[in-house]
Amino acid sequence: MKKVQRYLALLLAALMVISFTGGCGNKQDVKTDAPESSALFKPGTYTGEGEGIHGNIQVEVTVDENKITAVKIIKHDETPGVSDAAIKKIPEDIVKYQSIAIDTVAGATVSSNGIIAAVTQALQKSGADITKLQKKPDKDDVASGEAIEKEADVVIIGGGGAGLSAAVSAHQNGAKKILVLEKMPKVGGNTIISGAAYNAVDPKRQKAQGIEDSVEKHYTQTYEGGDKLGKPELVRTLVENAYPGIEWLESMGMKFQDEVFTVLGALWPRSHKPVDPLGTGYIKTYMEYIEKNSGSIEIMLDTKATEIIMENGRAVGVKATGIDGEVVARANNGVIIATGGFGANVEMRDKYNKIWPSLTNIKTTNHPGATGDGYIMAEKVGANLIGMEQIQLLPMGDPETGSLSGNIEQGVENRIFVNKDGNRFVDEGARRDVMTKALFEQRDAYMWVILDKHSYPTGDTKNNFNETIDELVNKGRAYKADTLEELAKEISVNPENLVKAVEEFNKNVETKSADEFGRTLYKDKIDTAPFYAGARVPTVHHTMGGIEINTNGQVLDKSGNIIPGLYAAGETTGGIHGANRLGGNALVDTVVFGRIAGKNAATIK
Structure with missing residues (x-):
C-alpha cells in the first residue's frame, strides 16, 4: 500500500508546482529524426501541450530508445486541490504502464485528458508509433492474499x-x-x-x-x-x-x-x-x-x-x-x-x-x-x-455537464433570471426548490442569468468557481455585450422583453420593495456595461x-x-x-x- 504521505501534499495550494516541475523551465525540444527501426523512440526530451480547465498544460517527456523514462508537468493553471491528483497520478501511470491509454482520475477528467494530450504531442515529436502506445495496459489484479x-x-x-x-x-x-x-x-x-x-x-x-x-x-x-x-x-x-x-x-x-x-x-x-x-x-x-x-x-x-x-x-x-x-x-x-x-x-x-x-x-x-x-x-x-x-435540485447546472462551474452569478442581489423569451419567471432570492420548479415550467427548462459590470468590474474577476469572466466568454460559456439589446441578440431572446425585465428589476432596486414575484433581496441595478449572460439548467445537487x-x-x-x-x-x-x-x-x-x-x-x- 502506498504510504499516505505521498498523497498528503496533493491538496496544498502552495505546492501547485509539485515534484514533476523541477528546474526544467524553458528547455527547447530536442531536434530529432525518426528513431532507428529497432528503437521505439529517438532518445531525448520533448515538450507538448494539452488543454486543461483553465488553459494549456505543458509537459516535458524524456525517453530513451525503448521506454518513457520521465513525464514532468512544467506549467499549468489548474485549480489547486481539484486537479492535483491528476497532475500527480497521470504522469506516474504513463511511465509505469508505458502507455497513454491510462485511466483518467475521477473528478479531474478534463485535467487528466489535457495531460494525456500533452504527453501524446511530445511523444509524436520523438518519432514514436502512437498507435502502439494506445494499447490499454494490463494492470495487476487486486491481490488475493491475506487481508x-x-x-x-x-x-x-x-x-x-x-x-x-x-x-x-x-x-x-x-x-x-x-x-x-x-x-x-x-x-x-x-x-x-x-x-x-x-x-x-x-x-x-x-x-x-x-x-x-x-x-x-x-x-x-x-x-x-x-x-x-x-x-x-x-x-x-x-x-x-x-x-x-x-x-x-x-x-x-x-x-x-x-x-x-x-x-x-x-x-x-x-x-x-x-x-x-x-x-x-x-x-x-x-x-x-x-x-x-x-x-x-x-x-x-x-x-x-x-x-x-x-x-x-x-x-x-x-x-x-x-x-x-x-x-x-x-x-x-x-x-x-x-x-x-x-x-x-x-x-x-x-x-x-x-x-x-x-x-x-x-x-x-x-x-x-x-x-x-x-x-x-x-x-x-x-x-x-x-x-x-x-432530493435537492438547483436551477444552476451547466447545460453540458450539470456542474456548477461556469455559473456567472456572484450573489443573489445583483442578478436576474430570464427564460428563452427574455422574461423573468421567479423570485431569484427564493428557495432552491421553488426556483427549480419554476424553471422546469419554462421552455426547455432553460434560463439565462443576467448581470452587469457590478458583478465583474474587470475581465479577470473570477466567479465562485475560480473562472474569470473573460475565460468564460472566450470559451462560449458566457456572453458579453455593451447593450442589453446586443446581449439579447447574442443569446437569441426577445430584446424588448429583456430590456423590460431589467428596467422593472431596476425600479425595485430603487424602492427595495417586493416585486410581482415577491423578490425582496436587492443591491445594485443592472445598468452598467458590459452586460453578461450565462445559460443554466436544472441539476441534481444535494440529498x-x-x-x-x-x-x-x-x-x-x-x-x-x-x-x-x-x-x-x-x-x-x-x-x-x-x-x-x-x-x-x-x-x-x-x-x-x-x-x-x-x-x-x-x-x-
Missing part, C-alpha cells in the same frame, strides 16, 4: 469535508490513532468542488455591512425553509455551532473574505466566502493539520469501504477493498460514516424520488464518488434512514435524507436507539435540512457535525 490489518481509535469512512473535519476533531479530542478510508484517488468529496459558501451569523462582518441577523433568524429560516421536516434539535445544533465552526477553521489558518453575501437559496446575507477558490480552503486546512500529525492520522486512498463490522451490537470496525487487497480496520472507540450523498447514483435517485419528474436524465453537480455507499452499509447494521425522498443521528452524531436504529460505536456526519445524514436545504448550509453541516462526530467517537466509550 491488511489496521487498528485505530477512530475509523472514518469518507475523506470529504465531513470526514476530514471528523478526523481533525477526533485527534484534537484525544484519539491517538485515526484512520480515514477514501474510495476515490483523492480526498475532498463534494466539498472541494463546491461554491464553498458557509452560512453563519457573524456579528463582526455583518455589522460592518449594516446587516441585522440572529441565530434565531438562521434557525427559523433553516427549519421553515425545510418545511419544518428537520429535527428541531439538529437544526438548533447546526445554527448555534456555525460561527464557532468558522472560528475553529480560522484557528487552523483558513481565511474568509471580509464581506458576507447571499448565496443562491440562502434567503439571507450570512454566506461567507473563503479566500481560496471553490472548497479547496477547507480541504487544504484539514490536510495541513493532518500532515503535521501524520503519525496519528492516516488516510488510505483508493480504498472502498464495504461493510461495518459489528460485535455484540457495537460497531467495532470496517471492511474495505484497497488497491493491494482486502483491508480490515478495527476501531477501538468508534466508526464514523461520512460518505456523502447519492446525487451521482442514478439508480438510487430513481428509487427514492417521489417529488420530481424522472431524474434519470438529469445531470448532477456531484463528484463521481457520491453514490450512497454509506446508506447501504448503515442500513445493513440496522440504522434508520429518514427523508430519503428529499437531504439519510442516516438518522442525534445531536451527538450517534447513529440511531429503527426504534430510535443508539447503535453503540457508530456515528455519521455530513450529507450522508438525514433529519437536519428537511425538504429543502438552504444554500450555504451544507458546508456548515460538514464542519459542525464532523466536529461533533469526531469528538464523540474519540471520547464516548
Whole structure:
C-alpha cells in the first residue's frame, strides 16, 4: 500500500508546482529524426501541450530508445486541490504502464485528458508509433492474499469535508490513532468542488455591512425553509455551532473574505466566502493539520469501504477493498460514516424520488464518488434512514455537464433570471426548490442569468468557481455585450422583453420593495456595461435524507436507539435540512457535525 504521505501534499495550494516541475523551465525540444527501426523512440526530451480547465498544460517527456523514462508537468493553471491528483497520478501511470491509454482520475477528467494530450504531442515529436502506445495496459489484479490489518481509535469512512473535519476533531479530542478510508484517488468529496459558501451569523462582518441577523433568524429560516421536516434539535445544533465552526477553521489558518453575501437559496446575507477558490480552503486546512500529525492520522486512498463490522451490537470496525487487497480496520472507540450523498447514483435517485419528474436524465453537480455507499452499509447494521425522498435540485447546472462551474452569478442581489423569451419567471432570492420548479415550467427548462459590470468590474474577476469572466466568454460559456439589446441578440431572446425585465428589476432596486414575484433581496441595478449572460439548467445537487443521528452524531436504529460505536456526519445524514436545504448550509453541516462526530467517537466509550 502506498504510504499516505505521498498523497498528503496533493491538496496544498502552495505546492501547485509539485515534484514533476523541477528546474526544467524553458528547455527547447530536442531536434530529432525518426528513431532507428529497432528503437521505439529517438532518445531525448520533448515538450507538448494539452488543454486543461483553465488553459494549456505543458509537459516535458524524456525517453530513451525503448521506454518513457520521465513525464514532468512544467506549467499549468489548474485549480489547486481539484486537479492535483491528476497532475500527480497521470504522469506516474504513463511511465509505469508505458502507455497513454491510462485511466483518467475521477473528478479531474478534463485535467487528466489535457495531460494525456500533452504527453501524446511530445511523444509524436520523438518519432514514436502512437498507435502502439494506445494499447490499454494490463494492470495487476487486486491481490488475493491475506487481508491488511489496521487498528485505530477512530475509523472514518469518507475523506470529504465531513470526514476530514471528523478526523481533525477526533485527534484534537484525544484519539491517538485515526484512520480515514477514501474510495476515490483523492480526498475532498463534494466539498472541494463546491461554491464553498458557509452560512453563519457573524456579528463582526455583518455589522460592518449594516446587516441585522440572529441565530434565531438562521434557525427559523433553516427549519421553515425545510418545511419544518428537520429535527428541531439538529437544526438548533447546526445554527448555534456555525460561527464557532468558522472560528475553529480560522484557528487552523483558513481565511474568509471580509464581506458576507447571499448565496443562491440562502434567503439571507450570512454566506461567507473563503479566500481560496471553490472548497479547496477547507480541504487544504484539514490536510495541513493532518500532515503535521501524520503519525496519528492516516488516510488510505483508493480504498472502498464495504461493510461495518459489528460485535455484540457495537460497531467495532470496517471492511474495505484497497488497491493491494482486502483491508480490515478495527476501531477501538468508534466508526464514523461520512460518505456523502447519492446525487451521482442514478439508480438510487430513481428509487427514492417521489417529488420530481424522472431524474434519470438529469445531470448532477456531484463528484463521481457520491453514490450512497454509506446508506447501504448503515442500513445493513440496522440504522434508520429518514427523508430519503428529499432530493435537492438547483436551477444552476451547466447545460453540458450539470456542474456548477461556469455559473456567472456572484450573489443573489445583483442578478436576474430570464427564460428563452427574455422574461423573468421567479423570485431569484427564493428557495432552491421553488426556483427549480419554476424553471422546469419554462421552455426547455432553460434560463439565462443576467448581470452587469457590478458583478465583474474587470475581465479577470473570477466567479465562485475560480473562472474569470473573460475565460468564460472566450470559451462560449458566457456572453458579453455593451447593450442589453446586443446581449439579447447574442443569446437569441426577445430584446424588448429583456430590456423590460431589467428596467422593472431596476425600479425595485430603487424602492427595495417586493416585486410581482415577491423578490425582496436587492443591491445594485443592472445598468452598467458590459452586460453578461450565462445559460443554466436544472441539476441534481444535494440529498437531504439519510442516516438518522442525534445531536451527538450517534447513529440511531429503527426504534430510535443508539447503535453503540457508530456515528455519521455530513450529507450522508438525514433529519437536519428537511425538504429543502438552504444554500450555504451544507458546508456548515460538514464542519459542525464532523466536529461533533469526531469528538464523540474519540471520547464516548
